[in-house]
Amino acid sequence: MKRNGIRPSKKLSQNFVVNPRLITSILSLTSNEDTIEIGCGIGTLTIFLVNRVRSLACIEYDERMIKIVSNIVRSPRFIPVKGDALTTGVGRPQVVSNLPYHITSDILIMIARDNSISKAVLTLQKEVGERLVAKAGTESYGRLTVIAQLLFNIRITGVYPPSSFIPRPKVESSLVLLERIRDYDKVVEKVEHVTRALFSQRRRNARRVAESRLNISTEVLTRIIPSDKRVFELEPEVFLALAEELANT
Numbered sequence: 481m482k483r484n485g486i487r488p489s490k491k492l493s494q495n496f497v498v499n500p501r502l503i504t505s506i507l508s509l510t511s512n513e514d515t516i517e518i519g520c521g522i523g524t525l526t527i528f529l530v531n532r533v534r535s536l537a538c539i540e541y542d543e544r545m546i547k548i549v550s551n552i553v554r555s556p557r558f559i560p561v562k563g564d565a566l567t568t569g570v571g572r573p574q575v576v577s578n579l580p581y582h583i584t585s586d587i588l589i590m591i592a593r594d595n596s597i598s599k600a601v602l603t604l605q606k607e608v609g610e611r612l613v614a615k616a617g618t619e620s621y622g623r624l625t626v627i628a629q630l631l632f633n634i635r636i637t638g639v640y641p642p643s644s645f646i647p648r649p650k651v652e653s654s655l656v657l658l659e660r661i662r663d664y665d666k667v668v669e670k671v672e673h674v675t676r677a678l679f680s681q682r683r684r685n686a687r688r689v690a691e692s693r694l695n696i697s698t699e700v701l702t703r704i705i706p707s708d709k710r711v712f713e714l715e716p717e718v719f720l721a722l723a724e725e726l727a728n729t
C-alpha cells in the first residue's frame with residue numbers, strides 16, 4: 481500500500497486479510513472450480529487462491545486495487561474485472577470473498593438468487609454468521625436466516641479477531657461455507673414476499689399476522705401454521721409451505 485501511495489477506503493470496507501490461518505482455512509474450503517473473488521483488494525488472498533482453483537475472475541470496484549493485483553498476480557488463469565459485484569453478475573459455480581462488510585446482506589441476496597453459484601466461501605461479520613445459522617425462536621432468527629437455510633447447507637468454520645485484517649475492522653469475523661441445496665425459483669421468490677410480510681411483526685402470533693398480511697384462506701393458514709407460534713418461532717419449512725400456497729394460486 482505504501483509503495484503505491486494508497487490509503488484504504490472506509491467507504492469500500494477496505495480491510496485487507498493478513499492472518500495466514502484465515503487464508504489457509506479459506507483455501508481449504510475451496511474446490512477446483514471456475515471461481516469469482518468479490519473484491520480482491522491488494523491481493524493477499526488472490527495470490528494463493530489463483531493457484532488453487534481452475535480459473536479466477538475478480539470483481540473489484542476500486543481501480544487502484546485492480547492495478548496492484550494485476551502486477552502481483554501474473555497468471556493466464558486470472559481475470560481482473562473492474563466493476564460492482566452487485567450488478568456485474570457472477571455466472572461461475574464458486575464465489576470466494578472476504579466480503580466488503582457494508583454490502584454483506586445485498587451480496588448474500590445476490591448469491592442466493594444466482595443459481596449458477598453452487599458454493600460460496602465467505603468471511604463476514606460474526607453477527608451475520610450467527611443470523612445465517614440461527615435456530616427458529618432465537619433473537620438472531622429472521623428473514624435472512626429463512627431464505628439462506630432453504631437454499632443452502634450452511635457451516636461456520638471459524639471465528640477470527642479484528643487483527644486478521646489491516647486496517648482492523650470494528651467487529652469479529654466468521655468464515656462461512658454455503659453449499660446450494662435448492663435453486664432460487666418462483667416459490668423462493670414468494671418466500672421473500674412472505675418473510676417480508678410476516679417479520680414486520682416478528683413477535684406477534686403468526687397465524688394472526690398471516691391472516692392480515694397474506695392472501696391465503698384462513699382454512700389453509702390453520703393447516704400450515706401451528707396456532708401457538710409467533711412469527712420468529714416458525715421453522716423455514718412453514719414459510720416455504722406458505723410460499724408454495726401463494727405460488728400455486
Ligand SMILES: C[S@@+](CC[C@H](N)C(=O)[O-])C[C@H]1O[C@@H](n2cnc3c(N)ncnc32)[C@H](O)[C@@H]1O
Binds near residue numbers: 494539541565566
Ligand atoms: C474486505 S476487503 C477484502 C479484500 C481482499 N479480498 C482481502 O481479503 O484482503 C473488500 C474489497 O471489496 C472491494 N469492494 C467494495 N465494494 C465493492 C463492490 N460493490 N464490488 C466489488 N468490490 C467491492 C473493496 O474495494 C475491497 O478491496
